[in-house]
Amino acid sequence: MLADAATPLVTLRGITRVFPPIAGGGQPIHALGPLDLDLRTGEFFAVVGPSGCGKSTLFELIAGLQQANDGTIAFEGKPITGKVPDGIGVVFQEDSCLPWRTVRGNIALGLRKSGLSRAEQETRIEHVLVLMNLVEFASHYPAQLSGGMRQRVCIARTLVMEPRLILLDEPFAALDQQTRLLMGEEVLRVWRSTSATVFLITHALDEAAMLSDRIAVMSARPGRILDIVETAWPRERDSRILEDERFGAISARLWRLLRDETIKAADAH
Amino acid sequence: MHTRWRLTLARVLILLAFTGILEILCAAGTIDPLTMQPPHRILLDLVHLLGSGSFNRAIARTLSNAMIATSMAIIVGVVAGSLIHRIRGLRDALDLLFSTWYAVPVLAFYPLLIVIFGLTNLPSIMIGFMQGVVAVIVTTLDGLDRVPRVLRKLARTQHMTTLETAWLITLPAAAPWLLGGAKLAVVFSIIGVVASEFLMAREGMGFEISYAYNNFDNARMYPLIVLVIVFSVTVNSLLLRWEARLARRRGLKP
Ligand SMILES: Nc1ncnc2c1ncn2[C@@H]1O[C@H](COP(=O)(O)OP(=O)(O)OP(=O)(O)O)[C@@H](O)[C@H]1O
Ligand SMILES: [Mg+2]
Numbered sequence: 001m002l003a004d005a006a007t008p009l010v011t012l013r014g015i016t017r018v019f020p021p022i023a024g025g026g027q028p029i030h031a032l033g034p035l036d037l038d039l040r041t042g043e044f045f046a047v048v049g050p051s052g053c054g055k056s057t058l059f060e061l062i063a064g065l066q067q068a069n070d071g072t073i074a075f076e077g078k079p080i081t082g083k084v085p086d087g088i089g090v091v092f093q094e095d096s097c098l099p100w101r102t103v104r105g106n107i108a109l110g111l112r113k114s115g116l117s118r119a120e121q122e123t124r125i126e127h128v129l130v131l132m133n134l135v136e137f138a139s140h141y142p143a144q145l146s147g148g149m150r151q152r153v154c155i156a157r158t159l160v161m162e163p164r165l166i167l168l169d170e171p172f173a174a175l176d177q178q179t180r181l182l183m184g185e186e187v188l189r190v191w192r193s194t195s196a197t198v199f200l201i202t203h204a205l206d207e208a209a210m211l212s213d214r215i216a217v218m219s220a221r222p223g224r225i226l227d228i229v230e231t232a233w234p235r236e237r238d239s240r241i242l243e244d245e246r247f248g249a250i251s252a253r254l255w256r257l258l259r260d261e262t263i264k265a266a267d268a269h
Numbered sequence: 270m271h272t273r274w275r276l277t278l279a280r281v282l283i284l285l286a287f288t289g290i291l292e293i294l295c296a297a298g299t300i301d302p303l304t305m306q307p308p309h310r311i312l313l314d315l316v317h318l319l320g321s322g323s324f325n326r327a328i329a330r331t332l333s334n335a336m337i338a339t340s341m342a343i344i345v346g347v348v349a350g351s352l353i354h355r356i357r358g359l360r361d362a363l364d365l366l367f368s369t370w371y372a373v374p375v376l377a378f379y380p381l382l383i384v385i386f387g388l389t390n391l392p393s394i395m396i397g398f399m400q401g402v403v404a405v406i407v408t409t410l411d412g413l414d415r416v417p418r419v420l421r422k423l424a425r426t427q428h429m430t431t432l433e434t435a436w437l438i439t440l441p442a443a444a445p446w447l448l449g450g451a452k453l454a455v456v457f458s459i460i461g462v463v464a465s466e467f468l469m470a471r472e473g474m475g476f477e478i479s480y481a482y483n484n485f486d487n488a489r490m491y492p493l494i495v496l497v498i499v500f501s502v503t504v505n506s507l508l509l510r511w512e513a514r515l516a517r518r519r520g521l522k523p
Contacts, residue, residue, distance in 0.1 A: 094417065096417075098420070100515075109427060110427065143519050143520025
């Protein structure tokens with residue numbers, strides 16, 4: 001059931017994550033929280049924060065890949081407990097293409113349990129191949145593709161499952177600036193054409209400012225949410241927003257919030 | 270393509286040079302014919318021996334035993350390796366056994382196996398299996414260690430069961446190591462089977478070689494030795510080829 005726009009798609013309440021000390025002594029690592037957050041249905045939400053502040057931890061908690069020590073997380077009203085909920089698609093920071101499968105084979109992986117007929121599966125695969133500009137590369141192996149294209153394959157593999165929430169953990173971190181901006185546009189396009197909710201973690205402030213409806217700024221470890229910045233961009237937007245004067249103001253505001261935290265995080269290392 | 274050809278040519282030339290030297294040494298009498306026949310003679314004997322068909326049974330027995338031993342070593346080794354990989358404590362406990370396994374002369378258990386199973390195919394197969402299986406377990410563990418963590422997370426986001434994760438993610442990811450293990454298993458199994466036939470058996474290539482040896486029958490001994498080498502090298506180069514194809518596909522080799 002799709003929650004209506006008024007009720008949040010994801011709710012986090014009092015989330016805390018503490019990692020046990022590594023074997024051989026040391027202190028437990030308080031990575032995250034306590035933290036409250038709501039994701040609205042259909043929005044494009046970004047998270048920025050200094051490195052090591054617990055962004056990936058937050059990401060894995062929402063994905064159901066980790067469990068919080070304290071607090072509750074719910075997706076579409078149902079609590080997430082140690083399993084990736086149906087309807088959530090995940091794209092990792094690291095390249096997660098399967099190198100022994102072709103692009104098509106990688107994408108088809110997501111449909112094994114869909115219960116769709118062969119023909120329906122083919123239609124869906126063709127659709128995401130077109131959407132992610134991968135048609136000519138369908139029978140290539142990942143090793144034959146650039147890093148940006150491999151990340152597109154991973155996104156396509158997630159999209160083919162038609163998730164209602166797409167989680168991306170710094171998916172473009174390894175790409176050069178130009179490719180990153182263009183990939184950002186692609187994600188925007190996908191977001192518009194699927195009506196999914198997007199949750200994007202990034203360390204690039206311009207990327208966050210350009211793509212998002214709302215941006216959460218996190219504190220240094222233990223990660224808490226310092227503030228949430230609303231951009232009020234129109235739904236139809238692309239990287240030309242960079243020229244908009246409000247873009248500069250938003251980036252500046254993000255940086256003001258982050259500057260002290262980044263220094264704090266750097267000192268802690 | 271060009272360099273591949275040149276490489277093949279170089280290999281053939283080295284092999285020819287080596288055989289040529291042996292041929293000359295034999296012709297000059299430095300190696301006397303009681304010790305070893307000249308290479309061309311061995312080749313002729315081999316053709317004759319294969320043509321006569323008198324060793325077909327022995328060859329079939331040894332090859333099928335080696336094949337059974339190899340397959341068992343690979344299947345049991347991969348399954349056991351996958352299970353041990355999941356249980357940290359078990360792995361720590363077995364580590365010492367694995368690292369000292371090849372210091373133990375497995376062949377020494379052969380008489381015991383004959384007492385248990387009789388003079389059948391089974392003791393030979395068991396020796397070949399025991400020789401090969403630990404290499405497969407060790408390479409499986411090694412390969413599974415190297416599966417990127419992100420792929421295990423991927424399996425969870427794709428709602429895979431334990432078996433699906435092994436079949437669709439971890440084993441294919443570890444395939445280059447598994448193939449390395451398979452190569453070792455082939456070699457060790459052939460050695461195990463032939464050597465055990467050498468010691469005590471009623472038939473098989475190892476038995477025929479030792480029988481010929483005891484009777485100074487060079488016309489049979491050397492061709493059989495060559496045959497064992499040919500089999501071993503053929504299987505190995507097929508696996509090597511597969512390995513290279515796999516590596517190329519994954520962009521690990523040009
Ligand atoms: N499995 C773990 N065991 C122990 N500590 C962990 C574990 N995972 C993360 N941490 C610690 O928790 C903190 C937050 O890690 P996390 O990866 O969530 O940060 P991040 O914001 O994603 O960092 P980056 O910007 O580098 O990606 C770090 O100090 C990290 O060392
Ligand atoms: Mg991270």
